[in-house]
Amino acid sequence: MAEIKTFKGTESSSDPFNVSYWKKRWEENETGFHRTEINPFLLRHIEIVTGQNLTPEPIGDIAQFQENSNKTWFVPLCGKTMDIPYLLSQGFRVFGLEAAKLAIEALDQEHSLCLVYNEETKLFTGADGLLQIYMGDLFTCPIEDFGPFDYVWDRGSFVALEYPFRSSYIELMKRALKKSDGSWYNFKYLLESFLYDKSIYEGPPRSVDDNDIEEFFKPWCSIKLIETDPLPPDNRVATVVGEEVFARIYFIQPPN
Template identity: 30%
Template sequence: MEPDFWHDKWNKNEIGFHLSRAHPLLTCHWNRLGPASSGRVFVPLCGKTLDIHYLRDQGADVVGAELSEHAVLAFFEEAGLEPRVSDWHAGKRFCTEGITLFQGDIFALDRSTLGTIDAVYDRAAAIALPPALRQQYVRHVIELTGSSPQLLITLSYDQSLMPGPPFSVDAENVKELYSQHYRLNCLSSEEIIENEVRFRERGLTTLTERCWHLGPTLPAT
């Protein structure tokens, strides 16, 4: 997706992906990441998600990356927080106690700018990107975070019925994208079309939401 696609979505407030509470699969499964869950946690393509506050409440130092300045400003304003703002080489860095958001293109972020990461939370990030860009994104996040463990939430459906985003990422796609670097554990798989009017209106009749724990690969014996 071109940056203008997302800027346009934020400017028109067409943000059906934004939830008014922390994601239930995050609150249910976050502790599966063990001690890493309260370390330095990266939230790629974070939007203005309230999941950041949930992660912060679990003791994490949260670091997000988001293209839209509109989204980042809304995140802090809606939380009544006044961030310190500085520049990084591809945008602005917004910081408050325990929360840093890098506004700008995630592909411009490098390891030394981001700093050490203990865990990654990906909701509506990998599935926001079309296949070729998604592959680049997955490689980039793995490289940026040194293959830190991840909690990943995906959606899958018949891609011929609806253009993305969100794009369909099924179990086979998750294996192709991550299995070289991680041991994959599907924590939940649920049919959710009943609760998703916006996708029924776009022609879907089934929609599966999965939550994955991507953990360290077992050492070779």
Template identity: 25%
Template sequence: MADDWLKRWHEGRIGFHRDHPHPALIRHWPALKVRAGTKVLVPLCGKSLDMRWLANRDYPVLGIELAETAIEQFVAEGRGDVTRYHQDGFDVCRQGNLELWCGDFFHFHIDQAAEIGAFYDRAALIALPEATRQRYAFHLAQLMPPGARGLLISLTRDPGGPPYSVDADEVHALFDPNFRVTHLEDGEPEANGFRECVWALERRGPLT
């Protein structure tokens, strides 16, 4: 899976990339009431302009991406000086209040996530095959403190992928154990048969 992802970026096969912030992010993020200044985790971030939308609204962003090409393109297309350093097995690029960590999301651990208080997933869950999605949902939960909120955009489609189809039943099965899951909207079916679904998630606290 990782090799295929890296090959897509190397060959420029990135039809999943949007050249503007996602409308669902713009519509629904304010309703999450995430406090300004809260650092937002963006797993499998690519070079998403959603990160700049968040950063421009005073949300520091920590994006994690396997493809170095995506990170280099992102900072080249941005503004401001870039600081580079190595931390805990990741090569990190910092530009303003954006940090991009190059490496495997599953190697990012809770001690590296101390400042994170929110998350945004538009293309991470649906990029993963079924066998890996349970691992992803559990790992995300481990990184989020109680009360952390996030926005998830899932996708249904005909068989195939990536991106993979993840229906409402699977979203609940994956996230209900550790999050309060709220369905926000279903998008209109697209010409390619894709249909997006938007969810608000809040990390549950310890049972009392």
């Protein structure tokens, strides 16, 4: 098993263990999960979600930019991902969720998003009103107040959570994707996951195998594996796991 650095954090009722661990990582600059480019899986599969053949460049078609501002992406556990400025550059609204203030401040500074924080709502708002980021714990966020969302991009979120938190994630997602009458909204959702032998590395990132898909996703949605990509041995995740790792991308929609 690869050597795992442990982050002690300072657990409290407002900072449960899972949040405290990640805040500590941001404080200690242990953010190897952050990519300095737009996620290639998102670029490859954004068309299946949006129906548009979008490039990494900001969208040039003003009418399409405006049309896209009717659609909102939910980006859970967003960190300071480059995918947020990318989605904004295509005209979409983005709702991010992140517990670490340091991450949100870095995102703001690195992309000049002019975020303004409202203490009462716990929301950062910026990018000409297209971006909102809820600062707090995924599991206590009143997500139904902000959804339902058109699209979801989960990169480094489901796989970041400790195994016992997975059903809470699913409950939150269902609340984010249902209308107020309890019926499903017509959402489209991309999930990046990793597959490796769970007995050799405890994560994060945590492995998602076929049994996990059966247990956590199949009961409530339609889920399709759309890409399986063996990671090169020098990939960060492959290095930390120390064994063969596959990236697997799923496309998720409401149940048929």
